[in-house]
Amino acid sequence: MHHRETLKQNPPIGIGQISSDIEFSGQSIDSPEEFFGLISEMEDRIDELEHEVADLRTVIDESEEKADENPREDEFAALDRWLQENGPQSDDAQEILLTAAQILNSEGPLKTSELKDRLTERYPEASTYASIDTLWASTVERLYEVTPGFEKPGYGAYNFDITRVRK
Structure with a gap:
């Protein structure tokens, strides 16, 4: 050859x-x-x-x-960095959005009331917010459209797709 x-x-x-x-x-x-x-x-x-x-x-x-199937921690770290650089100024709001992303990622699409309940379990006193409704309105409801990974598959439902954070 x-x-x-x-x-x-x-x-x-x-x-x-x-x-x-x-x-x-x-x-x-x-x-x-x-x-x-x-x-x-x-x-x-x-x-x-x-x-x-x-x-x-x-x-x-x-x-x-x-x-x-099991997103690595660094993918949520990337979301955390994005929130710090582009998200709300409040550390509490950033933490709540990150927590909402982790809940939705592990539990799949949830109705608004279900996600609010999960957040209430994690933040029972709603820290700097007057109520869970204020917390919700100031974070997820206001910022889900601009935060990578969040999506609204239907009326009154939220989901999180970690692959959109990677992109």
Whole structure:
């Protein structure tokens, strides 16, 4: 194969006439059997490498699937950074939006009342807000459209898609 251009220009008259001056990987080939043996070894090695590549692709695909199923903490860290740089100025509002994203990510689409209930469980005193309704109006309801990952799949329902944060 190394000297295929030479062989194309000056083909041997018969298979038995392949000479020993043809070298393969620094190794002298003395007979057609040796040449075909080396080709078989190369084909076997190519098969092994193809299997290794297929196995690596499977591992990568499984890893990506797991990342989609169980978002890594750094993805929520990216959302936290976005909130700090582009979100509300209030640390409380940023924390509430991050918490709402984590709740929606783990529990799926929720009705407004369900998400409010989950937030009330986490923030029973509503800290700097007069009530849960004020908390809701000042955070999720006001900012979900501009915060990456939040979506409203229907009237009175909210969802969070972590893949939109990655983008």
